[in-house]
Amino acid sequence: xxxxxxxxxxxxxxxxxxxxxxxxxxxxxxxxxxxxxxxxxxxxxxxxxxxxxxxxxxxxxxxxxxxxxxxxxxxxxxxxxxxxxxxxxxxxxxxxxxxxxxxxxxxxxxxxxxxxxxxxxxxxxxxxxxxxxxxxxxxxxxxxxxxxxxx
Amino acid sequence: xxxxxxxxxxxxxxxxxxxxxxxxxxxxxxxxxxxxxxxxxxxxxxxxxxxxxxxxxxxxxxxxxxxxxxxxxxxxxxxxxxxxxxxxxxxxxxxxxxxxxxxxxxxxxxxxxxxxxxxx
Numbered sequence: 001x002x003x004x005x006x007x008x009x010x011x012x013x014x015x016x017x018x019x020x021x022x023x024x025x026x027x028x029x030x031x032x033x034x035x036x037x038x039x040x041x042x043x044x045x046x047x048x049x050x051x052x053x054x055x056x057x058x059x060x061x062x063x064x065x066x067x068x069x070x071x072x073x074x075x076x077x078x079x080x081x082x083x084x085x086x087x088x089x090x091x092x093x094x095x096x097x098x099x100x101x102x103x104x105x106x107x108x109x110x111x112x113x114x115x116x117x118x119x120x121x122x123x124x125x126x127x128x129x130x131x132x133x134x135x136x137x138x139x140x141x142x143x144x145x146x147x148x149x150x151x
Numbered sequence: 152x153x154x155x156x157x158x159x160x161x162x163x164x165x166x167x168x169x170x171x172x173x174x175x176x177x178x179x180x181x182x183x184x185x186x187x188x189x190x191x192x193x194x195x196x197x198x199x200x201x202x203x204x205x206x207x208x209x210x211x212x213x214x215x216x217x218x219x220x221x222x223x224x225x226x227x228x229x230x231x232x233x234x235x236x237x238x239x240x241x242x243x244x245x246x247x248x249x250x251x252x253x254x255x256x257x258x259x260x261x262x263x264x265x266x267x268x269x270x271x
Binding site: 023024025026027028031032035038042046050 | 217218221225233236237240242244245247248250251252255
């Protein structure tokens, strides 16, 4: 993705002078998060309602992942210090989740009879689930730093 | 559902995503040609939804109906959402939102073909 030398430009909010995680490059990031929030929610909904008894642990994990994506999407899209905090926690949980579930599923593929978003470090989703929390964390930290400088 | 039509729709979505990516690389916000291209894709997706539902109703094969119709409807919702949200961001990243949306449509259509072919 092409970027200017000092990273993607972030337009500042005129009223407050604070930058915000949901504008500029963050707008595209929120779009990707929204796609994962919606697809994970839909998938886990179908799993929980129709097939719960087949693989309860995997399906509960799918549901947990869906909630994490929803919280991260909303927090990134909102402005303010609280939203920044919530976003960083949600993205941290997401990163730990994909790393732990990824490692466990690679070491013991039999453990989960059915795949989750985070299985095999997100291999079923082009490894975007692994990349997303890393980019997301970078973006939240960057926004946080910029705001500390302006306040 | 005629599979060639679905592949045509997926290719069209990739093409719109490609044009949006070109605008993104050129540091440009959503422009009129992109808007019209996304609208044309939306028409194809509406046709696909109708054709898909008819095909699902008239087949006696065992297709995951809930997921199939869910994918069809999600496909139709994405272009308007992506374009509306992309237009309201007056920078190249608004175009980026359209790239994300169009690629998502392409993936969903490919998944529809998989569901229909029984490789879910």
